[in-house]
Amino acid sequence: MAKYSAxxxxxxxxxxxxxxxxxxxxxADHARRALEFAQAEHPEDLADIALGDYVDxxxxxxxxxxxxxxxxxxxxxxxxxxxxxxxxxxxxxxxAEMRKLAGSREALLLITGLRQAVGGDGRYWTKKREADYQRxxxxxxxxxxxxxxxxxxxxxxxx
Numbered sequence: 552m553a554k555y556s557a558x559x560x561x562x563x564x565x566x567x568x569x570x571x572x573x574x575x576x577x578x579a580d581h582a583r584r585a586l587e588f589a590q591a592e593h594p595e596d597l598a599d600i601a602l603g604d605y606v607d608x609x610x611x612x613x614x615x616x617x618x619x620x621x622x623x624x625x626x627x628x629x630x631x632x633x634x635x636x637x638x639x640x641x642x643x644x645x646x647a648e649m650r651k652l653a654g655s656r657e658a659l660l661l662i663t664g665l666r667q668a669v670g671g672d673g674r675y676w677t678k679k680r681e682a683d684y685q686r687x688x689x690x691x692x693x694x695x696x697x698x699x700x701x702x703x704x705x706x707x708x709x710x
Contacts, residue, residue: 559600560590562663562710567609569708573623574613582612603629606663624655630664641690649698652705660695662709 563586571579589596606627614625626648652658669684670676692707699705 558667559602559605560586562602563605563609566606566661566663566710570609570613578613582609602663602667603627606661624652624658625661626651626658627661627663630662630668632664632668638690641687642694645691645694646698649695652700653698654700655703656700657704658699658706660705660707662691662707665691665709 567579567582628644628648648660670680695707
């Protein structure tokens, strides 16, 4: 049996449950079964799972090409792994995603891969990494609030 990290699969499961509350529960059940099948029958395929790609596939399964239920704007940003988390880099990425949500009364900004980008693979989660993660999370929250449409209901979900 191949060794794989359960973290991306758990993230997909969590996201599936969240999206199931916004879309058809039958679609969430279908995705849940597909994830269970992949884990049971093809664990080697999960060794190097590209979370960002699978999140987009899960969104398409739940909402089709519209990328959100009626009345809810939806944007997804998968954080790439970089050495430096400068405020300018974060700003550019968040502003690009928030522009997709502009003018919406209700919006959901989904961010995946932030913890992995800050912590790296196979490293211990230290107090310094936790401080870096909280710092970046603060930047994300501040930017999302600053660019949100006035009077809108914005939810920022970081998985």
